[in-house]
Amino acid sequence: MLKYQxxxxxxxxxxEDGSLKPNDKLPTVVELCQIYDVSKITVKRAxxxxxxxxxIASRRGSGTFVKSSQDMSDxxxxxxxxxxxxxxxxxxxxxxxxxxxxEHQDEGAITSVVYDFSIVTPPEKVARHLGIQPDDFTYHHxxxxxxxxRPIVIESTYMPLDLIPGLKKSQLYxxxxxxxxxxxxxxxxxxHRIIRAVAATEEEAERLQTAPGTPLLELEQIGFFDDxxxxxxxxxxxxxxxxxxxxxxxx
Amino acid sequence: MLKYQxxxxxxxxxxEDGSLKPNDKLPTVVELCQIYDVSKITVKRAxxxxxxxxxIASRRGSGTFVKSSQDMSDxxxxxxxxxxxxxxxxxxxxxxxxxxxxEHQDEGAITSVVYDFSIVTPPEKVARHLGIQPDDFTYHHxxxxxxxxRPIVIESTYMPLDLIPGLKKSQLYxxxxxxxxxxxxxxxxxxHRIIRAVAATEEEAERLQTAPGTPLLELEQIGFFDDxxxxxxxxxxxxxxxxxxxxxxxx
DNA sequence: AAGTGGTCTAGACCACTTC
DNA sequence: AAGTGGTCTAGACCACTTC
Numbered sequence: 316m317l318k319y320q321x322x323x324x325x326x327x328x329x330x331e332d333g334s335l336k337p338n339d340k341l342p343t344v345v346e347l348c349q350i351y352d353v354s355k356i357t358v359k360r361a362x363x364x365x366x367x368x369x370x371i372a373s374r375r376g377s378g379t380f381v382k383s384s385q386d387m388s389d390x391x392x393x394x395x396x397x398x399x400x401x402x403x404x405x406x407x408x409x410x411x412x413x414x415x416x417x418e419h420q421d422e423g424a425i426t427s428v429v430y431d432f433s434i435v436t437p438p439e440k441v442a443r444h445l446g447i448q449p450d451d452f453t454y455h456h457x458x459x460x461x462x463x464x465r466p467i468v469i470e471s472t473y474m475p476l477d478l479i480p481g482l483k484k485s486q487l488y489x490x491x492x493x494x495x496x497x498x499x500x501x502x503x504x505x506x507h508r509i510i511r512a513v514a515a516t517e518e519e520a521e522r523l524q525t526a527p528g529t530p531l532l533e534l535e536q537i538g539f540f541d542d543x544x545x546x547x548x549x550x551x552x553x554x555x556x557x558x559x560x561x562x563x564x565x566x
Numbered sequence: 567m568l569k570y571q572x573x574x575x576x577x578x579x580x581x582e583d584g585s586l587k588p589n590d591k592l593p594t595v596v597e598l599c600q601i602y603d604v605s606k607i608t609v610k611r612a613x614x615x616x617x618x619x620x621x622i623a624s625r626r627g628s629g630t631f632v633k634s635s636q637d638m639s640d641x642x643x644x645x646x647x648x649x650x651x652x653x654x655x656x657x658x659x660x661x662x663x664x665x666x667x668x669e670h671q672d673e674g675a676i677t678s679v680v681y682d683f684s685i686v687t688p689p690e691k692v693a694r695h696l697g698i699q700p701d702d703f704t705y706h707h708x709x710x711x712x713x714x715x716r717p718i719v720i721e722s723t724y725m726p727l728d729l730i731p732g733l734k735k736s737q738l739y740x741x742x743x744x745x746x747x748x749x750x751x752x753x754x755x756x757x758h759r760i761i762r763a764v765a766a767t768e769e770e771a772e773r774l775q776t777a778p779g780t781p782l783l784e785l786e787q788i789g790f791f792d793d794x795x796x797x798x799x800x801x802x803x804x805x806x807x808x809x810x811x812x813x814x815x816x817x
Numbered sequence: 818a819a820g821t822g823g824t825c826t827a828g829a830c831c832a833c834t835t836c
Numbered sequence: 837a838a839g840t841g842g843t844c845t846a847g848a849c850c851a852c853t854t855c
Binding site for chain 2: 338356366369371372373374380381382383446504505506507508509510511512513514528529530531532533539541542543544545553555556559560561562564
């Protein structure tokens, strides 16, 4: 682990276990340089991570402070939410405050129903977003993911065949991302997303065990490897009252 | 403007005007150091900005490349969308590709209808999120914002009275954020958000000129000054087929 | 072996806040 | 005047890719 990540993780731990309380002043940058035996720029990068997470705020001339707790976790008791970076984790659910999330795939509470898994030529729009030709083959799969037997989201995903050889239906019941990252060794680096509210169609309503017209949170998304290659185009629709998306937005 | 920001802006300009095309290789870090007469870490920070925006990707050992264009602007032709950081800009609409947005308040196309502007004691939940006591006074306002006469979003906002003296109803027809930043001199630094899909109530439907039950994109949001003080709690509900939210998510 | 980007140092210099 | 965080340098060292 890199030094600035280690320092950020260490400070985050102090905040989460209560040794640093809301509005507490952190040690100064120079003190932290001595404590961790690093240079200023390394402490600054650690701060950047925690500012990005919404945990601290710095004031030039006066110091760096723990933000007053803004515990927005699971306010409607839905028991499930999607974090900002949830797509890399696969499906997640709320674990504790501060938006910290953990995978629960091994606990058996999260299940998938696969409605389609095939190799097709993609729609023109999908081909364009993936940067491939319309006659290049892609995997297409459609699945519903459930938390404790309750359908949460229906996803439709396209991935270029060339990029991801050997994908099998059985992987769809687990995390496709871990297959890509661990088995194939690619590094997923970013997602471009558009978020909308839409009404459930009849088919979606049936598969999601809800009524047609029910509000769904739609995520249209393109995933990229760290070399900038688009590896995935996906549209997922989450049942409005069973999922939500969290975000920390630094200006 | 800081050096790394200037370099990032310069490279972004080259990408947008086509001098750098998708998949083109940028000059190496060392070359850019010479071109701009800066050190490596400054070039790296410029790269970080552009990676964050989804414009470039670096590959250790081989170079830095322009991402293949992922033009997702206004795919449904709604003519209006909310960018990731739109809340600081106030209400915005699509201007060009790559998610670049501009304010259009001076063109008269964006209008507001204010349904309520009063000083009240906040609900318990709001007080908690703002870090104030339930008997501390807050401004409360509810308004509908329209693009070309068409209602897009209904907002309900609470702001602590103590923090923002002198707010008048007339400001609500312009941007409250510019009042806070320019007139009062505070610096807005971040927002915590939860995004959901919900159904329009009868009252909302009437004010938004749509049908009850229509899917709305809800943003529940807390805004912070750069010293970590929460200055705003707001819930806004955007008509599903008239607005969308964009996002670039770096893992 | 040569070239690439990423991390990190030790310290200069600056803007801003506090006293 | 002293203390705070933010930017930036010049360069070392490293991990990785390309040839």
